[in-house]
Amino acid sequence: MSTxxxxxxxxxxxxxxxxxxxxxxxxxxxxxALLGANGAGKSTLMKILxxxxxxxxxxxxxxxxxxAIHTPQDAKALGxxxxxxEVDTALIPNLSVAENILMDQLVHKNASSLISWKRxxxxxxxxxRSFGFAIPVHxxxxxxxxxxxxxxxxxxxxxxxxxxxIFDEPTAPLSNKESExxxxxxxxxxxxxxxxxxxxxxLPEIFQLCDRITIMRDGQRVAxxxxxxxxxxxxxxxxxxxxxxxxxxxxxxxxxxxxxEARGIKGGKVRGADLTVREGEIVGVVGLxxxxxTELARLLxxxxxxxxxxxxxxxxxxxxxxxxxxxxxxxVLVPEERRKEGIFVEESVKNNLSVAALSKWxxxxxxxxxxxxxxxxxxxxxxxVKTANIGQLVGFLSGGNQQKVAIxxxxxxxxxxxxxxxxxxxxxxxxxxxxxxxxxxxxxxKKGILYFSCEFPEVIGIADRILVMFEGxxxxxxxxxxxTQELIMYYASGGE
Amino acid sequence: MEANTKPFSLFDLxxxxxxxxxxxxxxxxxxxxxxxxxxxxxxxxxxxxxxxxTFVAVGVTFSxxxxxxxxxxxxxxxxxxxxxxxxxxxxxxxPLVTLAVPIVLSLxxxxxxxxxxxxxxxxxxxxxxxxxYIVNGIHxxxxxxxxxxxNMPMQDGTNAPGKFQDWFLWLGQGEILSVPVPVVLTxxxxxxxxxxxxxxxxxxxxxxxGGNLEAARLSGIPxxxxxxxxxxxxxxxxxxxxxxxxxxxxxxxxxxxGSMLMxxxxxxxxxxxxxxxxKPNVFGTFVGAxxxxxxxxxxxMLNLPYYSYDIVKGIVLAVAxxxxxxxxxxxxxx
Numbered sequence: 001m002s003t004x005x006x007x008x009x010x011x012x013x014x015x016x017x018x019x020x021x022x023x024x025x026x027x028x029x030x031x032x033a034l035l036g037a038n039g040a041g042k043s044t045l046m047k048i049l050x051x052x053x054x055x056x057x058x059x060x061x062x063x064x065x066x067x068a069i070h071t072p073q074d075a076k077a078l079g080x081x082x083x084x085x086e087v088d089t090a091l092i093p094n095l096s097v098a099e100n101i102l103m104d105q106l107v108h109k110n111a112s113s114l115i116s117w118k119r120x121x122x123x124x125x126x127x128x129r130s131f132g133f134a135i136p137v138h139x140x141x142x143x144x145x146x147x148x149x150x151x152x153x154x155x156x157x158x159x160x161x162x163x164x165x166i167f168d169e170p171t172a173p174l175s176n177k178e179s180e181x182x183x184x185x186x187x188x189x190x191x192x193x194x195x196x197x198x199x200x201x202x203l204p205e206i207f208q209l210c211d212r213i214t215i216m217r218d219g220q221r222v223a224x225x226x227x228x229x230x231x232x233x234x235x236x237x238x239x240x241x242x243x244x245x246x247x248x249x250x251x252x253x254x255x256x257x258x259x260x261e262a263r264g265i266k267g268g269k270v271r272g273a274d275l276t277v278r279e280g281e282i283v284g285v286v287g288l289x290x291x292x293x294t295e296l297a298r299l300l301x302x303x304x305x306x307x308x309x310x311x312x313x314x315x316x317x318x319x320x321x322x323x324x325x326x327x328x329x330x331x332v333l334v335p336e337e338r339r340k341e342g343i344f345v346e347e348s349v350k351n352n353l354s355v356a357a358l359s360k361w362x363x364x365x366x367x368x369x370x371x372x373x374x375x376x377x378x379x380x381x382x383x384x385v386k387t388a389n390i391g392q393l394v395g396f397l398s399g400g401n402q403q404k405v406a407i408x409x410x411x412x413x414x415x416x417x418x419x420x421x422x423x424x425x426x427x428x429x430x431x432x433x434x435x436x437x438x439x440x441x442x443x444x445x446k447k448g449i450l451y452f453s454c455e456f457p458e459v460i461g462i463a464d465r466i467l468v469m470f471e472g473x474x475x476x477x478x479x480x481x482x483x484t485q486e487l488i489m490y491y492a493s494g495g496e
Numbered sequence: 497m498e499a500n501t502k503p504f505s506l507f508d509l510x511x512x513x514x515x516x517x518x519x520x521x522x523x524x525x526x527x528x529x530x531x532x533x534x535x536x537x538x539x540x541x542x543x544x545x546x547x548x549x550t551f552v553a554v555g556v557t558f559s560x561x562x563x564x565x566x567x568x569x570x571x572x573x574x575x576x577x578x579x580x581x582x583x584x585x586x587x588x589x590x591p592l593v594t595l596a597v598p599i600v601l602s603l604x605x606x607x608x609x610x611x612x613x614x615x616x617x618x619x620x621x622x623x624x625x626x627x628x629y630i631v632n633g634i635h636x637x638x639x640x641x642x643x644x645x646x647n648m649p650m651q652d653g654t655n656a657p658g659k660f661q662d663w664f665l666w667l668g669q670g671e672i673l674s675v676p677v678p679v680v681l682t683x684x685x686x687x688x689x690x691x692x693x694x695x696x697x698x699x700x701x702x703x704x705x706g707g708n709l710e711a712a713r714l715s716g717i718p719x720x721x722x723x724x725x726x727x728x729x730x731x732x733x734x735x736x737x738x739x740x741x742x743x744x745x746x747x748x749x750x751x752x753x754g755s756m757l758m759x760x761x762x763x764x765x766x767x768x769x770x771x772x773x774x775k776p777n778v779f780g781t782f783v784g785a786x787x788x789x790x791x792x793x794x795x796x797m798l799n800l801p802y803y804s805y806d807i808v809k810g811i812v813l814a815v816a817x818x819x820x821x822x823x824x825x826x827x828x829x830x
């Protein structure tokens with residue numbers, strides 16, 4: 001029986017260890033789940049296996065014979081295929097379904113220079129039929145639904161004599177029925193002797209589907225067990241490790257009047273969310289990557305148009321399609337994609353800090369430079385932004401300082417509700433605690449705060465109340481007192 | 497990564513002062529070759545020759561500031577040249593109508609550009625390319641392909657009733673304290689738009705909108721309104737340029753604005769780097785226009801064939817773009 005073996009794999013990114021001697025194996029004819037919280041190192045390990053990254057140390061062997069995987073082509077030649085989560089990066093949208101399925105054959109070195117369209121369409125139709133997928137092969141991929149794209153990728157990965165297939169969150173875009181169909185396909189592949197690595201955040205389906213489970217945490221393997229010998233609670237505690245407590249400067253603030261009330265928010269991934277925020281209250285919204293947190297934040301702010309729902313701020317209704325309206329009424333967003341959506345990298349610190357409330361320092365249409373500069377200097381000091389001067393371009397600042405500027409932008413406005421979307425992402429430890437302190441301070445000023453994050457310890461440390469999201473819905477509300485990482489993970493991965 | 501500890505870089509120096517240095521060197525060279533070059537008469541001549549291009553280039557600068565691009569400015573120049581001339585020559589109108597009609601027309605062109613690029617969201621380059629053809633077609637259809645001049649023969653066999661009026665010709669040919677009027681108007685335009693863009697809130701918002709459209713939208717800036725404003729101003733300045741052109745030449749030349757687009761775009765891109773601004777700016781655009789004017793004037797003096805000018809203009813644009821994009825890449829890496 002064929003076995004793929006990864007041994008002692010290490011990998012560093014600019015000095016930071018991402019993988020520290022990880023062992024992992026998958027046998028032909030088994031479904032092996034790879035689990036871990038965000039940042040545990042699953043993706044890095046799989047990218048090494050598929051040749052996207054090079055390992056710094058360790059070895060990979062198939063049936064005891066060492067193999068070298070330096071490029072994605074090497075991996076494919078060994079029969080290692082991956083069905084990526086980001087389907088759109090792996091497909092060419094303006095080509096037909098058939099061309100995408102048979103892409104590897106089309107671009108293969110020995111491929112004929114002429115394309116037989118008739119054969120191409122016939123072959124790809126056969127492949128789809130053998131899986132029981134009903135997708136017209138002439139259709140352009142850009143016209144396909146997300147789940148169809150997923151199925152195309154699966155067809156493509158498995159058509160080429162794959163011996164090992166990695167499924168990275170394959171059910172995320174699929175409906176329940178489609179998921180069931182996928183599980184059947186995985187079972188077929190398994191019976192045909194294919195080794196399957198299955199990555200998912202959804203624990204119930206892992207227990208339904210997988211033979212073995214390997215759990216990673218902080219770049220290390222913590223456990224490999226047969227699925228039958230374990231249960232969800234044990235898996236969760238492995239994923240989280242010892243509950244560690246970080247110091248959060250949480251200030252107790254009396255909770256005041258209701259500020260924000262959202263009802264039935266729907267749009268994109270978000271399938272109906274209700275929530276309220278009161279004065280001085282920090283409400284954490286947690287969920288795994290892809291649960292719909294960012295989408296919810298953007299819908300509340302009006303950055304993306306909502307399909308349905310109503311948001312009231314101090315009783316007055318927001319338009320829900322206009323960030324401008326939200327800002328004017330006092331609801332502001334510190335977005336996750338800081339460089340793309342939050343700051344102006346080619347503008348100065350001063351211009352960034354005044355952009356949202358410039359009319360405050362404007363007289364007869366002219367910017368009152370002295371007042372504006374004074375405000376910027378105050379904020380730089382208050383926020384502890386490390387910059388040479390307020391004329392410095394924000395693009396030259398570090399991630400943490402850029403984030404402080406992205407937050408500082410709103411402090412000149414009279415906003416009463418602040419939405420923070422993963423505010424500590426890509427931020428160093430020092431700046432992190434500055435940001436927590438700042439958020440705490442906003443709460444003491446009777447602001448209401450919605451804190452969106454997939455870092456559970458962070459949210460437990462800072463929030464008064466925690467809303468857990470799963471598949472676009474708020475599935476559970478926890479108080480600060482009752483919230484534990486285990487409990488959050490349980491609900492965030494679909495537990496009931 | 498503090499600004500004052502950055503290592504000395506030759507590129508930065510060239511980037512900041514290169515354009516000005518090139519102008520100085522070119523002026524010096526031409527002055528040596530032809531002593532007439534560096535005289536008051538010739539310098540005002542150069543400034544007068546670039547005054548119309550500067551109007552158009554300032555318009556292009558506005559579209560660049562909001563991250564857009566307006567290719568239709570040349571056609572707008574042609575349109576207002578012909579229309580303002582026809583108001584006097586064909587319809588014997590006074591100052592009000594002669595100026596108001598072409599200005600309103602150029603505002604409409606700007607609004608249509610904005611509608612296509614901002615509302616319908618056609619890529620600005622393509623939207624304004626379409627408008628380039630539409631406006632060009634309108635102006636040749638309107639003038640039936642003929643230039644408009646006093647006493648021109650009309651289709652019914654009579655001669656046109658009106659003529660170019662003195663007040664109008666003064667705009668293009670007059671002098672105030674021995675400075676040509678178009679030069680005075682150009683200085684006024686550059687000074688006013690510079691102040692507007694640098695010191696007013698609206699100016700700042702235009703730059704923020706162009707700097708990061710999504711961040712600007714999510715900061716509550718009405719980005720669609722500012723982009724519309726930029727296209728309208730772009731067309732307006734091109735339209736004013738067209739009126740000045742008619743006043744300077746004394747006829748409504750058909751397709752006169754065609755060559756303006758290229759010159760204006762080149763001037764605006766040369767302007768990116770002037771004194772290291774790194775973004776579109778009116779003062780830089782003016783310097784860029786001067787560079788092009790000096791080069792053309794010098795080449796005329798050297799009796800180079802007229803046809804070769806486009807080669808020089810094209811090279812100036814290519815070099816300006818190369819420098820701008822190289823700088824953008826360097827910044828990204830930093």
